[in-house]
Amino acid sequence: MGKVCLGRQPILDRNHNLVAFELLFRQEESEETANFTNDLSASANVIVNAYGKFGIHNVLGHLRGFINADPDLILSDIISLLPSKHIVLEVRESACITAEFLQRCKELKQKGYQFALDNIVAINSKVELLLPLASVVKVDVLALTRDQLTQLVNQLNHWPVLLLALRVESQEQEEHCRQLGFQMFQGYYFAKPEVMSAKRADPGKMPLLKLLALILRGNSLDSNSDSEIDEIEKEFKLQPSLSYNLLRMVNAGNDGLPLKINSIKQAVQLMGCKQLQKWIQLLLYTSSQSKDSLSDEITQTAVIRGKLMELIATAERPHDKNYQERAYMIGILSLLDEQLGIEMQQIIRKLGISDDMTLALLTRHGRLGQALKLIEAKEKGEIASIHSILSELDFLSLEELSDIETQVKGWIDRTNATANKLSDVA
Structure with a gap:
Protein backbone atom coordinates (compact mmCIF):
# COMPACT_ATOMS: atom_id res chain seq x y z
CA MET A 1 0.00 0.00 0.00
CA GLY A 2 2.97 2.32 0.53
CA LYS A 3 3.37 5.21 2.93
CA VAL A 4 2.54 8.88 3.01
CA CYS A 5 5.17 11.12 4.63
CA LEU A 6 5.36 14.65 5.98
CA GLY A 7 8.41 16.48 7.27
CA ARG A 8 8.35 19.06 10.06
CA GLN A 9 11.23 21.04 11.52
CA PRO A 10 10.91 22.86 14.87
CA ILE A 11 11.07 26.65 15.10
CA LEU A 12 12.18 27.89 18.54
CA ASP A 13 12.11 31.20 20.41
CA ARG A 14 15.03 32.79 22.28
CA ASN A 15 14.34 30.56 25.30
CA HIS A 16 14.35 27.40 23.15
CA ASN A 17 10.58 27.06 23.50
CA LEU A 18 8.84 25.41 20.56
CA VAL A 19 6.69 28.05 18.82
CA ALA A 20 6.05 26.64 15.32
CA PHE A 21 6.99 24.01 12.75
CA GLU A 22 8.00 24.34 9.14
CA LEU A 23 6.06 21.69 7.21
CA LEU A 24 8.08 20.03 4.48
CA PHE A 25 7.37 17.79 1.50
CA ARG A 26 8.88 14.33 1.92
CA GLN A 27 8.47 11.14 -0.12
CA GLU A 28 10.40 8.76 2.13
CA GLU A 29 10.82 8.36 5.91
CA SER A 30 14.62 8.50 5.60
CA GLU A 31 14.61 11.53 3.31
CA GLU A 32 16.28 14.59 4.86
CA THR A 33 15.73 16.98 1.97
CA ALA A 34 12.88 17.31 -0.50
CA ASN A 35 13.20 15.91 -4.00
CA PHE A 36 10.68 17.52 -6.32
CA THR A 37 10.44 19.61 -9.46
CA ASN A 38 7.18 21.44 -8.86
CA ASP A 39 6.68 23.79 -5.90
CA LEU A 40 2.88 23.71 -6.16
CA SER A 41 2.85 19.91 -6.21
CA ALA A 42 5.04 19.79 -3.11
CA SER A 43 2.87 22.32 -1.25
CA ALA A 44 -0.32 20.55 -2.30
CA ASN A 45 1.01 17.27 -0.90
CA VAL A 46 1.99 18.98 2.35
CA ILE A 47 -1.54 20.39 2.71
CA VAL A 48 -3.30 17.10 1.87
CA ASN A 49 -1.09 15.14 4.25
CA ALA A 50 -1.15 17.63 7.12
CA TYR A 51 -4.89 18.18 7.08
CA GLY A 52 -6.34 14.96 5.69
CA LYS A 53 -3.91 12.13 6.37
CA PHE A 54 -2.39 13.06 9.74
CA GLY A 55 -4.81 15.71 11.01
CA ILE A 56 -3.53 19.25 11.48
CA HIS A 57 -3.90 19.12 15.27
CA ASN A 58 -1.72 15.99 15.38
CA VAL A 59 0.90 17.75 13.29
CA LEU A 60 0.88 21.21 14.90
CA GLY A 61 -1.05 20.98 18.16
CA HIS A 62 -1.89 24.62 18.91
CA LEU A 63 1.21 25.96 17.13
CA ARG A 64 1.49 27.44 13.66
CA GLY A 65 2.89 25.72 10.59
CA PHE A 66 5.08 27.48 8.03
CA ILE A 67 4.21 26.27 4.52
CA ASN A 68 6.01 27.13 1.29
CA ALA A 69 3.62 29.18 -0.85
CA ASP A 70 4.68 29.91 -4.39
CA PRO A 71 2.58 32.29 -6.54
CA ASP A 72 0.55 29.44 -8.07
CA LEU A 73 -0.59 28.37 -4.61
CA ILE A 74 -1.26 31.94 -3.46
CA LEU A 75 -3.39 32.66 -6.53
CA SER A 76 -5.29 29.36 -6.31
CA ASP A 77 -8.45 28.57 -4.35
CA ILE A 78 -6.51 26.02 -2.30
CA ILE A 79 -5.56 28.68 0.24
CA SER A 80 -9.18 29.01 1.41
CA LEU A 81 -9.01 25.40 2.65
CA LEU A 82 -6.41 26.44 5.21
CA PRO A 83 -7.65 28.21 8.36
CA SER A 84 -5.56 31.37 8.79
CA LYS A 85 -4.94 30.59 12.46
CA HIS A 86 -2.95 27.47 11.56
CA ILE A 87 -0.42 28.59 8.99
CA VAL A 88 2.22 31.10 7.95
CA LEU A 89 2.67 31.35 4.18
CA GLU A 90 6.32 31.38 3.17
CA VAL A 91 7.13 33.47 0.08
CA ARG A 92 10.52 33.63 -1.62
CA GLU A 93 11.88 36.74 -3.27
CA SER A 94 12.88 34.56 -6.23
CA ALA A 95 9.18 34.12 -7.03
CA CYS A 96 7.50 35.93 -9.90
CA ILE A 97 6.16 39.05 -8.19
CA THR A 98 3.27 40.44 -10.22
CA ALA A 99 0.66 43.07 -9.38
CA GLU A 100 -1.97 40.30 -9.23
CA PHE A 101 0.15 38.31 -6.79
CA LEU A 102 0.74 41.32 -4.53
CA GLN A 103 -2.96 42.20 -4.52
CA ARG A 104 -3.88 38.61 -3.63
CA CYS A 105 -1.36 38.66 -0.75
CA LYS A 106 -2.86 41.90 0.56
CA GLU A 107 -6.35 40.38 0.48
CA LEU A 108 -5.15 37.27 2.32
CA LYS A 109 -3.39 39.39 4.94
CA GLN A 110 -6.63 41.30 5.53
CA LYS A 111 -8.31 37.94 6.13
CA GLY A 112 -5.82 37.09 8.88
CA TYR A 113 -3.17 35.10 7.00
CA GLN A 114 0.44 35.73 7.98
CA PHE A 115 3.40 35.82 5.60
CA ALA A 116 7.08 35.01 6.06
CA LEU A 117 9.82 35.96 3.62
CA ASP A 118 11.99 32.88 3.17
CA ASN A 119 15.75 32.51 2.58
CA ILE A 120 16.50 36.24 2.64
CA VAL A 121 20.17 37.18 2.17
CA ALA A 122 19.85 40.80 1.02
CA ILE A 123 17.28 43.52 0.51
CA ASN A 124 16.57 44.12 -3.16
CA SER A 125 13.65 45.58 -5.10
CA LYS A 126 11.58 42.37 -4.82
CA VAL A 127 12.15 42.10 -1.08
CA GLU A 128 11.10 45.73 -0.69
CA LEU A 129 7.80 44.91 -2.42
CA LEU A 130 7.19 41.95 -0.10
CA LEU A 131 8.30 43.43 3.24
CA PRO A 132 5.04 45.37 3.87
CA LEU A 133 3.19 42.03 3.74
CA ALA A 134 5.51 40.11 6.04
CA SER A 135 5.19 39.30 9.71
CA VAL A 136 8.38 37.21 9.75
CA VAL A 137 11.63 37.38 7.80
CA LYS A 138 13.66 34.16 7.63
CA VAL A 139 17.32 35.09 7.16
CA ASP A 140 19.68 32.46 5.75
CA VAL A 141 22.50 32.99 8.26
CA LEU A 142 24.64 30.21 6.77
CA ALA A 143 24.94 32.09 3.47
CA LEU A 144 26.24 35.30 5.06
CA THR A 145 29.43 36.44 6.75
CA ARG A 146 29.12 37.98 10.22
CA ASP A 147 29.48 41.50 8.79
CA GLN A 148 26.92 40.84 6.03
CA LEU A 149 24.46 39.44 8.57
CA THR A 150 24.92 42.44 10.86
CA GLN A 151 24.34 44.84 7.98
CA LEU A 152 21.20 42.99 6.82
CA VAL A 153 19.71 42.93 10.33
CA ASN A 154 20.31 46.67 10.70
CA GLN A 155 18.36 47.22 7.48
CA LEU A 156 15.52 44.91 8.50
CA ASN A 157 15.16 46.63 11.87
CA HIS A 158 13.45 49.48 10.04
CA TRP A 159 10.51 47.17 9.37
CA PRO A 160 7.98 45.85 11.94
CA VAL A 161 8.88 42.19 11.40
CA LEU A 162 10.09 39.30 13.53
CA LEU A 163 13.49 37.94 12.55
CA LEU A 164 14.01 34.20 12.23
CA ALA A 165 17.55 32.83 11.94
CA LEU A 166 17.40 30.08 9.33
CA ARG A 167 19.99 27.29 8.89
CA VAL A 168 21.64 27.72 12.26
CA GLU A 169 24.22 24.93 12.55
CA SER A 170 26.35 25.83 15.57
CA GLN A 171 26.22 27.36 19.02
CA GLU A 172 28.45 30.17 17.79
CA GLN A 173 25.95 31.06 15.05
CA GLU A 174 23.09 30.99 17.51
CA GLU A 175 24.89 33.26 19.97
CA HIS A 176 25.75 35.79 17.27
CA CYS A 177 22.11 35.82 16.08
CA ARG A 178 20.95 36.34 19.67
CA GLN A 179 23.23 39.34 20.00
CA LEU A 180 21.79 40.77 16.79
CA GLY A 181 18.26 40.46 18.20
CA PHE A 182 16.79 37.49 16.32
CA GLN A 183 13.55 36.34 17.96
CA MET A 184 13.26 32.85 16.39
CA PHE A 185 15.64 30.09 15.34
CA GLN A 186 15.58 27.11 12.99
CA GLY A 187 18.33 24.78 11.88
CA TYR A 188 20.21 21.50 12.30
CA TYR A 189 21.87 22.80 15.47
CA PHE A 190 18.46 22.52 17.17
CA ALA A 191 16.83 19.66 15.25
CA LYS A 192 16.77 18.03 11.85
CA PRO A 193 13.35 17.68 10.20
CA GLU A 194 11.28 14.87 11.69
CA VAL A 195 9.51 12.73 9.10
CA MET A 196 6.03 11.55 10.07
CA SER A 197 4.64 8.57 8.17
CA ALA A 198 1.40 6.63 7.83
CA LYS A 199 0.00 4.00 5.52
CA ARG A 200 -1.07 5.40 2.18
CA ALA A 201 -4.75 4.91 1.40
CA ASP A 202 -5.48 7.08 -1.62
Whole structure:
Protein backbone atom coordinates (compact mmCIF):
# COMPACT_ATOMS: atom_id res chain seq x y z
CA MET A 1 0.00 0.00 0.00
CA GLY A 2 2.97 2.32 0.53
CA LYS A 3 3.37 5.21 2.93
CA VAL A 4 2.54 8.88 3.01
CA CYS A 5 5.17 11.12 4.63
CA LEU A 6 5.36 14.65 5.98
CA GLY A 7 8.41 16.48 7.27
CA ARG A 8 8.35 19.06 10.06
CA GLN A 9 11.23 21.04 11.52
CA PRO A 10 10.91 22.86 14.87
CA ILE A 11 11.07 26.65 15.10
CA LEU A 12 12.18 27.89 18.54
CA ASP A 13 12.11 31.20 20.41
CA ARG A 14 15.03 32.79 22.28
CA ASN A 15 14.34 30.56 25.30
CA HIS A 16 14.35 27.40 23.15
CA ASN A 17 10.58 27.06 23.50
CA LEU A 18 8.84 25.41 20.56
CA VAL A 19 6.69 28.05 18.82
CA ALA A 20 6.05 26.64 15.32
CA PHE A 21 6.99 24.01 12.75
CA GLU A 22 8.00 24.34 9.14
CA LEU A 23 6.06 21.69 7.21
CA LEU A 24 8.08 20.03 4.48
CA PHE A 25 7.37 17.79 1.50
CA ARG A 26 8.88 14.33 1.92
CA GLN A 27 8.47 11.14 -0.12
CA GLU A 28 10.40 8.76 2.13
CA GLU A 29 10.82 8.36 5.91
CA SER A 30 14.62 8.50 5.60
CA GLU A 31 14.61 11.53 3.31
CA GLU A 32 16.28 14.59 4.86
CA THR A 33 15.73 16.98 1.97
CA ALA A 34 12.88 17.31 -0.50
CA ASN A 35 13.20 15.91 -4.00
CA PHE A 36 10.68 17.52 -6.32
CA THR A 37 10.44 19.61 -9.46
CA ASN A 38 7.18 21.44 -8.86
CA ASP A 39 6.68 23.79 -5.90
CA LEU A 40 2.88 23.71 -6.16
CA SER A 41 2.85 19.91 -6.21
CA ALA A 42 5.04 19.79 -3.11
CA SER A 43 2.87 22.32 -1.25
CA ALA A 44 -0.32 20.55 -2.30
CA ASN A 45 1.01 17.27 -0.90
CA VAL A 46 1.99 18.98 2.35
CA ILE A 47 -1.54 20.39 2.71
CA VAL A 48 -3.30 17.10 1.87
CA ASN A 49 -1.09 15.14 4.25
CA ALA A 50 -1.15 17.63 7.12
CA TYR A 51 -4.89 18.18 7.08
CA GLY A 52 -6.34 14.96 5.69
CA LYS A 53 -3.91 12.13 6.37
CA PHE A 54 -2.39 13.06 9.74
CA GLY A 55 -4.81 15.71 11.01
CA ILE A 56 -3.53 19.25 11.48
CA HIS A 57 -3.90 19.12 15.27
CA ASN A 58 -1.72 15.99 15.38
CA VAL A 59 0.90 17.75 13.29
CA LEU A 60 0.88 21.21 14.90
CA GLY A 61 -1.05 20.98 18.16
CA HIS A 62 -1.89 24.62 18.91
CA LEU A 63 1.21 25.96 17.13
CA ARG A 64 1.49 27.44 13.66
CA GLY A 65 2.89 25.72 10.59
CA PHE A 66 5.08 27.48 8.03
CA ILE A 67 4.21 26.27 4.52
CA ASN A 68 6.01 27.13 1.29
CA ALA A 69 3.62 29.18 -0.85
CA ASP A 70 4.68 29.91 -4.39
CA PRO A 71 2.58 32.29 -6.54
CA ASP A 72 0.55 29.44 -8.07
CA LEU A 73 -0.59 28.37 -4.61
CA ILE A 74 -1.26 31.94 -3.46
CA LEU A 75 -3.39 32.66 -6.53
CA SER A 76 -5.29 29.36 -6.31
CA ASP A 77 -8.45 28.57 -4.35
CA ILE A 78 -6.51 26.02 -2.30
CA ILE A 79 -5.56 28.68 0.24
CA SER A 80 -9.18 29.01 1.41
CA LEU A 81 -9.01 25.40 2.65
CA LEU A 82 -6.41 26.44 5.21
CA PRO A 83 -7.65 28.21 8.36
CA SER A 84 -5.56 31.37 8.79
CA LYS A 85 -4.94 30.59 12.46
CA HIS A 86 -2.95 27.47 11.56
CA ILE A 87 -0.42 28.59 8.99
CA VAL A 88 2.22 31.10 7.95
CA LEU A 89 2.67 31.35 4.18
CA GLU A 90 6.32 31.38 3.17
CA VAL A 91 7.13 33.47 0.08
CA ARG A 92 10.52 33.63 -1.62
CA GLU A 93 11.88 36.74 -3.27
CA SER A 94 12.88 34.56 -6.23
CA ALA A 95 9.18 34.12 -7.03
CA CYS A 96 7.50 35.93 -9.90
CA ILE A 97 6.16 39.05 -8.19
CA THR A 98 3.27 40.44 -10.22
CA ALA A 99 0.66 43.07 -9.38
CA GLU A 100 -1.97 40.30 -9.23
CA PHE A 101 0.15 38.31 -6.79
CA LEU A 102 0.74 41.32 -4.53
CA GLN A 103 -2.96 42.20 -4.52
CA ARG A 104 -3.88 38.61 -3.63
CA CYS A 105 -1.36 38.66 -0.75
CA LYS A 106 -2.86 41.90 0.56
CA GLU A 107 -6.35 40.38 0.48
CA LEU A 108 -5.15 37.27 2.32
CA LYS A 109 -3.39 39.39 4.94
CA GLN A 110 -6.63 41.30 5.53
CA LYS A 111 -8.31 37.94 6.13
CA GLY A 112 -5.82 37.09 8.88
CA TYR A 113 -3.17 35.10 7.00
CA GLN A 114 0.44 35.73 7.98
CA PHE A 115 3.40 35.82 5.60
CA ALA A 116 7.08 35.01 6.06
CA LEU A 117 9.82 35.96 3.62
CA ASP A 118 11.99 32.88 3.17
CA ASN A 119 15.75 32.51 2.58
CA ILE A 120 16.50 36.24 2.64
CA VAL A 121 20.17 37.18 2.17
CA ALA A 122 19.85 40.80 1.02
CA ILE A 123 17.28 43.52 0.51
CA ASN A 124 16.57 44.12 -3.16
CA SER A 125 13.65 45.58 -5.10
CA LYS A 126 11.58 42.37 -4.82
CA VAL A 127 12.15 42.10 -1.08
CA GLU A 128 11.10 45.73 -0.69
CA LEU A 129 7.80 44.91 -2.42
CA LEU A 130 7.19 41.95 -0.10
CA LEU A 131 8.30 43.43 3.24
CA PRO A 132 5.04 45.37 3.87
CA LEU A 133 3.19 42.03 3.74
CA ALA A 134 5.51 40.11 6.04
CA SER A 135 5.19 39.30 9.71
CA VAL A 136 8.38 37.21 9.75
CA VAL A 137 11.63 37.38 7.80
CA LYS A 138 13.66 34.16 7.63
CA VAL A 139 17.32 35.09 7.16
CA ASP A 140 19.68 32.46 5.75
CA VAL A 141 22.50 32.99 8.26
CA LEU A 142 24.64 30.21 6.77
CA ALA A 143 24.94 32.09 3.47
CA LEU A 144 26.24 35.30 5.06
CA THR A 145 29.43 36.44 6.75
CA ARG A 146 29.12 37.98 10.22
CA ASP A 147 29.48 41.50 8.79
CA GLN A 148 26.92 40.84 6.03
CA LEU A 149 24.46 39.44 8.57
CA THR A 150 24.92 42.44 10.86
CA GLN A 151 24.34 44.84 7.98
CA LEU A 152 21.20 42.99 6.82
CA VAL A 153 19.71 42.93 10.33
CA ASN A 154 20.31 46.67 10.70
CA GLN A 155 18.36 47.22 7.48
CA LEU A 156 15.52 44.91 8.50
CA ASN A 157 15.16 46.63 11.87
CA HIS A 158 13.45 49.48 10.04
CA TRP A 159 10.51 47.17 9.37
CA PRO A 160 7.98 45.85 11.94
CA VAL A 161 8.88 42.19 11.40
CA LEU A 162 10.09 39.30 13.53
CA LEU A 163 13.49 37.94 12.55
CA LEU A 164 14.01 34.20 12.23
CA ALA A 165 17.55 32.83 11.94
CA LEU A 166 17.40 30.08 9.33
CA ARG A 167 19.99 27.29 8.89
CA VAL A 168 21.64 27.72 12.26
CA GLU A 169 24.22 24.93 12.55
CA SER A 170 26.35 25.83 15.57
CA GLN A 171 26.22 27.36 19.02
CA GLU A 172 28.45 30.17 17.79
CA GLN A 173 25.95 31.06 15.05
CA GLU A 174 23.09 30.99 17.51
CA GLU A 175 24.89 33.26 19.97
CA HIS A 176 25.75 35.79 17.27
CA CYS A 177 22.11 35.82 16.08
CA ARG A 178 20.95 36.34 19.67
CA GLN A 179 23.23 39.34 20.00
CA LEU A 180 21.79 40.77 16.79
CA GLY A 181 18.26 40.46 18.20
CA PHE A 182 16.79 37.49 16.32
CA GLN A 183 13.55 36.34 17.96
CA MET A 184 13.26 32.85 16.39
CA PHE A 185 15.64 30.09 15.34
CA GLN A 186 15.58 27.11 12.99
CA GLY A 187 18.33 24.78 11.88
CA TYR A 188 20.21 21.50 12.30
CA TYR A 189 21.87 22.80 15.47
CA PHE A 190 18.46 22.52 17.17
CA ALA A 191 16.83 19.66 15.25
CA LYS A 192 16.77 18.03 11.85
CA PRO A 193 13.35 17.68 10.20
CA GLU A 194 11.28 14.87 11.69
CA VAL A 195 9.51 12.73 9.10
CA MET A 196 6.03 11.55 10.07
CA SER A 197 4.64 8.57 8.17
CA ALA A 198 1.40 6.63 7.83
CA LYS A 199 0.00 4.00 5.52
CA ARG A 200 -1.07 5.40 2.18
CA ALA A 201 -4.75 4.91 1.40
CA ASP A 202 -5.48 7.08 -1.62
CA PRO A 203 -9.05 6.88 -2.94
CA GLY A 204 -7.94 6.78 -6.59
CA LYS A 205 -8.80 9.18 -9.38
CA MET A 206 -12.04 7.65 -10.64
CA PRO A 207 -14.01 8.09 -7.39
CA LEU A 208 -12.61 11.61 -7.06
CA LEU A 209 -13.65 12.49 -10.61
CA LYS A 210 -17.13 11.15 -9.97
CA LEU A 211 -17.38 13.17 -6.76
CA LEU A 212 -16.16 16.32 -8.50
CA ALA A 213 -18.76 15.88 -11.24
CA LEU A 214 -21.53 15.51 -8.63
CA ILE A 215 -20.32 18.59 -6.74
CA LEU A 216 -20.05 20.71 -9.88
CA ARG A 217 -23.56 19.66 -10.87
CA GLY A 218 -24.77 20.72 -7.44
CA ASN A 219 -22.96 24.06 -7.70
CA SER A 220 -24.82 24.79 -10.93
CA LEU A 221 -28.05 24.96 -8.94
CA ASP A 222 -29.14 28.02 -7.00
CA SER A 223 -28.69 25.98 -3.82
CA ASN A 224 -27.69 22.39 -3.20
CA SER A 225 -30.76 20.18 -3.14
CA ASP A 226 -31.15 17.22 -0.82
CA SER A 227 -30.95 14.89 -3.81
CA GLU A 228 -27.58 16.33 -4.90
CA ILE A 229 -26.15 16.01 -1.39
CA ASP A 230 -27.55 12.47 -1.16
CA GLU A 231 -25.64 11.54 -4.34
CA ILE A 232 -22.43 13.00 -2.95
CA GLU A 233 -23.01 11.14 0.31
CA LYS A 234 -23.51 7.85 -1.55
CA GLU A 235 -20.14 8.19 -3.25
CA PHE A 236 -18.39 8.97 0.02
CA LYS A 237 -19.97 5.87 1.51
CA LEU A 238 -17.96 3.77 -0.93
CA GLN A 239 -14.66 5.32 0.21
CA PRO A 240 -13.81 4.70 3.89
CA SER A 241 -10.44 6.48 3.83
CA LEU A 242 -11.92 9.44 1.94
CA SER A 243 -14.78 9.66 4.46
CA TYR A 244 -12.21 9.61 7.26
CA ASN A 245 -10.28 12.46 5.63
CA LEU A 246 -13.54 14.39 5.19
CA LEU A 247 -14.21 14.18 8.93
CA ARG A 248 -10.63 15.34 9.61
CA MET A 249 -11.05 18.33 7.28
CA VAL A 250 -14.38 19.31 8.86
CA ASN A 251 -12.74 19.30 12.30
CA ALA A 252 -9.55 21.07 11.15
CA GLY A 253 -10.84 24.55 11.92
CA ASN A 254 -12.47 23.73 15.23
CA ASP A 255 -9.62 24.48 17.67
CA GLY A 256 -8.95 20.79 18.26
CA LEU A 257 -12.40 20.18 19.77
CA PRO A 258 -14.06 17.56 17.53
CA LEU A 259 -17.60 18.25 16.40
CA LYS A 260 -20.21 15.60 17.12
CA ILE A 261 -20.87 14.20 13.65
CA ASN A 262 -23.50 11.50 13.16
CA SER A 263 -23.35 10.96 9.42
CA ILE A 264 -21.34 11.53 6.28
CA LYS A 265 -24.16 13.73 4.99
CA GLN A 266 -23.79 15.98 8.01
CA ALA A 267 -20.03 16.26 7.37
CA VAL A 268 -20.66 17.18 3.71
CA GLN A 269 -23.16 19.86 4.75
CA LEU A 270 -20.80 21.27 7.38
CA MET A 271 -17.93 21.57 4.92
CA GLY A 272 -20.09 23.05 2.17
CA CYS A 273 -19.97 22.16 -1.49
CA LYS A 274 -17.67 25.02 -2.52
CA GLN A 275 -14.98 24.02 -0.02
CA LEU A 276 -15.59 20.36 -0.83
CA GLN A 277 -15.00 21.07 -4.51
CA LYS A 278 -11.65 22.74 -3.78
CA TRP A 279 -10.60 19.86 -1.54
CA ILE A 280 -11.51 17.20 -4.14
CA GLN A 281 -9.60 19.14 -6.80
CA LEU A 282 -6.58 19.22 -4.49
CA LEU A 283 -6.84 15.46 -3.88
CA LEU A 284 -7.03 14.87 -7.64
CA TYR A 285 -3.88 16.91 -8.08
CA THR A 286 -1.96 14.85 -5.52
CA SER A 287 -3.50 11.41 -6.15
CA SER A 288 -1.04 8.82 -7.43
CA GLN A 289 -3.53 6.02 -8.03
CA SER A 290 -5.60 5.42 -11.13
CA LYS A 291 -7.52 2.37 -9.97
CA ASP A 292 -10.89 2.34 -8.28
CA SER A 293 -10.17 1.72 -4.61
CA LEU A 294 -13.20 -0.61 -4.36
CA SER A 295 -10.80 -3.20 -5.75
CA ASP A 296 -8.81 -2.91 -2.53
CA GLU A 297 -9.81 -5.83 -0.31
CA ILE A 298 -9.87 -3.92 2.99
CA THR A 299 -11.88 -1.08 1.45
CA GLN A 300 -14.41 -3.45 -0.04
CA THR A 301 -14.80 -5.33 3.25
CA ALA A 302 -15.36 -2.04 5.08
CA VAL A 303 -17.99 -0.94 2.55
CA ILE A 304 -19.77 -4.30 2.88
CA ARG A 305 -19.70 -3.94 6.67
CA GLY A 306 -21.19 -0.47 6.35
CA LYS A 307 -24.09 -1.65 4.22
CA LEU A 308 -24.71 -4.66 6.47
CA MET A 309 -24.74 -2.40 9.53
CA GLU A 310 -27.16 -0.02 7.84
CA LEU A 311 -29.62 -2.78 6.90
CA ILE A 312 -29.40 -4.40 10.34
CA ALA A 313 -30.11 -1.02 11.92
CA THR A 314 -33.03 -0.57 9.50
CA ALA A 315 -34.47 -3.90 10.62
CA GLU A 316 -34.22 -2.77 14.25
CA ARG A 317 -35.40 0.82 13.80
CA PRO A 318 -37.01 1.16 10.35
CA HIS A 319 -37.99 4.82 10.81
CA ASP A 320 -34.80 6.09 12.49
CA LYS A 321 -32.66 7.40 9.61
CA ASN A 322 -30.09 8.94 11.96
CA TYR A 323 -29.55 5.58 13.66
CA GLN A 324 -29.11 3.86 10.29
CA GLU A 325 -26.54 6.47 9.19
CA ARG A 326 -24.54 6.04 12.39
CA ALA A 327 -24.59 2.28 11.84
CA TYR A 328 -23.21 2.69 8.31
CA MET A 329 -20.40 4.93 9.56
CA ILE A 330 -19.44 2.35 12.20
CA GLY A 331 -19.13 -0.28 9.49
CA ILE A 332 -16.88 1.71 7.16
CA LEU A 333 -14.75 3.06 10.02
CA SER A 334 -14.28 -0.35 11.65
CA LEU A 335 -11.25 -1.32 9.55
CA LEU A 336 -9.52 2.07 9.40
CA ASP A 337 -7.01 1.10 12.08
CA GLU A 338 -5.85 -1.75 9.84
CA GLN A 339 -6.03 0.34 6.67
CA LEU A 340 -4.15 3.36 8.02
CA GLY A 341 -1.92 1.74 10.62
CA ILE A 342 -3.34 3.97 13.38
CA GLU A 343 -4.85 2.77 16.65
CA MET A 344 -8.65 3.00 16.71
CA GLN A 345 -8.54 5.04 19.92
CA GLN A 346 -6.46 7.68 18.14
CA ILE A 347 -8.74 7.69 15.10
CA ILE A 348 -11.86 8.17 17.20
CA ARG A 349 -10.34 10.88 19.38
CA LYS A 350 -9.90 13.11 16.33
CA LEU A 351 -13.21 12.47 14.56
CA GLY A 352 -15.84 13.66 17.05
CA ILE A 353 -18.27 10.82 16.39
CA SER A 354 -21.22 10.13 18.70
CA ASP A 355 -20.87 8.21 21.97
CA ASP A 356 -22.68 5.07 20.81
CA MET A 357 -20.44 4.92 17.74
CA THR A 358 -17.33 5.28 19.90
CA LEU A 359 -18.54 2.51 22.21
CA ALA A 360 -19.24 0.21 19.27
CA LEU A 361 -15.86 0.74 17.61
CA LEU A 362 -13.74 0.48 20.74
CA THR A 363 -15.50 -2.23 22.76
CA ARG A 364 -18.20 -3.75 20.50
CA HIS A 365 -20.73 -2.88 23.24
CA GLY A 366 -24.17 -1.33 22.86
CA ARG A 367 -26.72 -2.27 20.23
CA LEU A 368 -24.57 -1.02 17.34
CA GLY A 369 -21.51 -2.69 18.86
CA GLN A 370 -23.33 -5.99 19.01
CA ALA A 371 -24.33 -5.65 15.36
CA LEU A 372 -20.68 -5.07 14.39
CA LYS A 373 -19.65 -8.04 16.53
CA LEU A 374 -22.25 -10.14 14.69
CA ILE A 375 -20.83 -9.16 11.30
CA GLU A 376 -17.29 -9.99 12.43
CA ALA A 377 -18.45 -13.38 13.73
CA LYS A 378 -20.14 -14.03 10.36
CA GLU A 379 -16.91 -13.15 8.51
CA LYS A 380 -15.01 -15.68 10.65
CA GLY A 381 -17.71 -18.36 10.44
CA GLU A 382 -18.12 -18.54 14.24
CA ILE A 383 -21.51 -20.29 14.35
CA ALA A 384 -21.90 -20.37 18.14
CA SER A 385 -21.14 -16.64 18.45
CA ILE A 386 -23.59 -15.81 15.64
CA HIS A 387 -26.47 -17.61 17.39
CA SER A 388 -25.54 -16.08 20.76
CA ILE A 389 -25.47 -12.49 19.42
CA LEU A 390 -28.70 -12.95 17.46
CA SER A 391 -30.35 -14.15 20.66
CA GLU A 392 -29.11 -11.05 22.53
CA LEU A 393 -30.26 -8.68 19.78
CA ASP A 394 -33.70 -10.35 19.76
CA PHE A 395 -35.03 -8.66 16.60
CA LEU A 396 -33.21 -10.55 13.85
CA SER A 397 -33.28 -14.22 12.85
CA LEU A 398 -30.53 -16.14 11.07
CA GLU A 399 -32.74 -16.33 7.99
CA GLU A 400 -33.31 -12.56 8.01
CA LEU A 401 -29.57 -12.01 8.39
CA SER A 402 -28.97 -14.23 5.35
CA ASP A 403 -31.52 -12.16 3.38
CA ILE A 404 -29.65 -8.98 4.35
CA GLU A 405 -26.36 -10.51 3.18
CA THR A 406 -27.97 -11.36 -0.16
CA GLN A 407 -29.19 -7.75 -0.52
CA VAL A 408 -25.69 -6.44 0.21
CA LYS A 409 -24.08 -8.81 -2.30
CA GLY A 410 -26.43 -7.58 -5.01
CA TRP A 411 -25.75 -3.96 -4.05
CA ILE A 412 -21.96 -4.38 -4.12
CA ASP A 413 -22.12 -6.22 -7.48
CA ARG A 414 -24.13 -3.35 -8.98
CA THR A 415 -21.72 -0.80 -7.51
CA ASN A 416 -18.67 -2.58 -8.92
CA ALA A 417 -20.34 -2.93 -12.33
CA THR A 418 -21.02 0.82 -12.41
CA ALA A 419 -17.44 1.57 -11.36
CA ASN A 420 -16.08 -0.69 -14.11
CA LYS A 421 -18.21 1.06 -16.73
CA LEU A 422 -16.91 4.43 -15.59
CA SER A 423 -13.34 3.10 -15.74
CA ASP A 424 -13.87 1.83 -19.31
CA VAL A 425 -15.22 5.21 -20.39
CA ALA A 426 -12.23 7.00 -18.83
